Amino acid sequence: MWGYLIYLLYYVILVVPNITSYLPEGSTRYVVNVTDAITFQCAATGVPPPDIQWYRGNVMLNSSSDSRVTIRSSIINEPERALATVTRELILTQTSTSDAGSDYSCRATNAAMGGEDSEGFELFVQGKV
Numbered sequence: 176m177w178g179y180l181i182y183l184l185y186y187v188i189l190v191v192p193n194i195t196s197y198l199p200e201g202s203t204r205y206v207v208n209v210t211d212a213i214t215f216q217c218a219a220t221g222v223p224p225p226d227i228q229w230y231r232g233n234v235m236l237n238s239s240s241d242s243r244v245t246i247r248s249s250i251i252n253e254p255e256r257a258l259a260t261v262t263r264e265l266i267l268t269q270t271s272t273s274d275a276g277s278d279y280s281c282r283a284t285n286a287a288m289g290g291e292d293s294e295g296f297e298l299f300v301q302g303k304v
Contacts, residue, residue, distance in 0.1 A: 189287035190258065192225035194218070194294050197281065203295060207270050209302040215265040217281030219292060224250055224259035225283040232278045236265060243268045267298075275300040 197203070198216035207213045219225045229236040229246065236244050245266040252259050263281065267274060277297035284291045 188222060188257070189285070189290070190220070190222040191287040191290045192219045192221035192283035192285050192292045194281065194283055194292045195220055195260065197294050197296075204297045204299070206299040206301060209271060209300055210269055212266065212268040213270060213298070215267075215279065215281070215296060216262060217264075217283070217294060218260055218262040219281075219283035220253075220258045220260050221283065221285045221287065221290065222258060223285050223287075224261050225285045225290070225292075227261055227263035227281055227283045229263065229265040230278075230280050230282060231276070243270075270298075270300050272300050272303075274298060 194217060196218045198214070205213060215229070217227055219227055237246060238244055245268070247264045247266070249262045250259055261283070265281070275298055277295070279296040279298060280293050282291060282293040
């Protein structure tokens with residue numbers, strides 16, 4: 176009687192998040208008029224797919240904390256590169272002068288060792304209500 180020994184070997188490859196793009200492009204400083212809306216966009220790659228969160232200072236921004244805040248997400252799997260690209264938008268409607276500041280950031284994290292990347296943004300709000 177012949178016996179068979181089967182080895183199953185697989186690798187788990189982790190890739191730390193990398194913020195690959197952000198919008199509006201070309202700058203991390205943005206100017207809007209009071210009551211205008213602005214959309215910030217942050218895209219990051221990684222394995223496993225990164226989780227992107229928006230912050231103002233150390234406070235996470237979300238729709239339940241402020242009715243003027245909308246968060247939208249999308250993910251694109253890139254099998255040929257074995258990566259996923261996650262995009263997350265922060266939409267601020269009805270901006271006011273209290274929204275101005277340099278403490279906005281998107282932070283991408285995942286389970287890879289040291290898996291974090293971030294990008295900061297500064298918002299200037301012009302005019303009076």
